[in-house]
Amino acid sequence: MNSIFSKRRARLLAMKAMRDNYIPGDQLTVCPKCGQESPRREVAGNLSVCPKCGYHFPIGAYYRLSTILDPGSFRELNGKLPAGDPLAFPGYREKLAAAQRKTGLTEVAVTATGTIGGQKCVVGVLDNRFLMGSMSAAVGEKITLAIEYATKNKLPLILFAASGGARMQEGILSLMQMAKTSAALARFSEKGLLYISVLTDPTTGGVTASFASLGDIILAEPGALIGFAGPRVIRQTIGQELPEGFQTAEFQLEHGFVDAVVPRTQMRDTLERLLRLHGKGGQP
């Protein structure tokens, strides 16, 4: 019985993941960073990382989950939580509907339970294709529910951040999600549980200034833009060009805000190892 459901779940995630792993090009993919061509299939097989230069193509939430969770272990949490329009902002509902059509997601955040190397955990992923991964009330609520679920069930928590910042159309309620998620993490942390934050391209604004920066362990994908204020705003404020490599994952590593820069191809193994190191006596 169990294995039938498990197989069905594995198939479901695989289907959703396929749609999420969009790589441009017909036969050949041109890497936007190094400009070199690679067979599309080769890029897809390499977790959407350019085989020539290591550029990390953007990927969707379900695909991300399929790359780290044990097959068949994925169970979505609060998958039906709807997007909202709390300020009745003109034109916003249409924008949401368009983003939903484009991505097949209901909102930016997807949360789930699953296992990594047999170790159960709660995983949340922000999908940058949906309105630039901006933080809405629904995103804050879903992340908070995931944190509370992990707290209640004493499970480790892994959140993949990717966000352009606040959801303008939800105004102050977007801002309040920063307080809400951070407060939930305080209560999670007091239980002695492990939170791993993974910063992916781009992690900025209110997400950086809340849950993304509060991990016990903070990892980042190579080359990801990570910062509070966006580069354009900083350039305007200080009236000068920004140095090469400013606000990249490697910059954050150098300045002490990230434990390790981990390529996508090593992410699953790294997470498995970290979960094990925080398990009972380091045993799985």
Add this chain to the structure above:
Amino acid sequence: MSALTAAERVAIARHPQRPNITDYIGTLFTDFFECKGDRLCKEAPAILGGVALYHGRPVTVIGTRKGKTLEENLACNFGMPGPEGYRKALRLMKQAEKFRRPIFTFIDTSGAYPGLEAEERGQGEAIARNLLEMSRLTVPVIAVITGEGNSGGALALAVADRVLMLENAVYAILSPEGFASILWKDAQRSGEAAGLMQLTAPDLMRLGVIDGIIPEPDGGAHTAPQAALREVDRTLRRQLAALSKESGPALAAAQYQKFRKMGA
């Protein structure tokens, strides 16, 4: 309350003669001792904080600092703190908790400073840390938005048991100019943005984001500063008396439930 538009309130909230943190500390508190520095690398003049007496009771006071002249503003970075400002504020809040002192924060900032060094030293981390730590403080925390409260830079001092706003203060995710520029690529449409953003005190009261509104004299606090400050004092006294009856864990639990409901 008068029927001012949101854009008019933004203008009043930014009035250069509006009472600032120095006025609040000078009028509402006695025996103020300023505490400086984040103990990590810097002093941050954009945030002013220290220990004082409030009607004879030791308290910790922290606020963003704006000046009234260009010279004053240059000295305090126009009230835009960097990470060292938020870290100093957190240091003083933890110190307040150690000595069981209530905490007052006064907020008037166009936001956290978007600069090179601020990013190098982790502006995002500093704000995030304040949000987390403030959510579990076990002494009463009362935040007052006195002018502009913009972005995470304001929220980093406003995770409080009571969040109060002056009648003409505004509290938002960012300035109306920034909002218009992001959404419509046109900062000139800031008036229109202000109208849509729901950033006035009555809007935020209705949305459940704040706990109370402090009335201002007609025309704004700058027209009769002493009367405005007396009204703030009356409200703070009442709120502090109410919060002081609660135990520390009860305060933290009630505060969690309050923020938990926002956007749920």
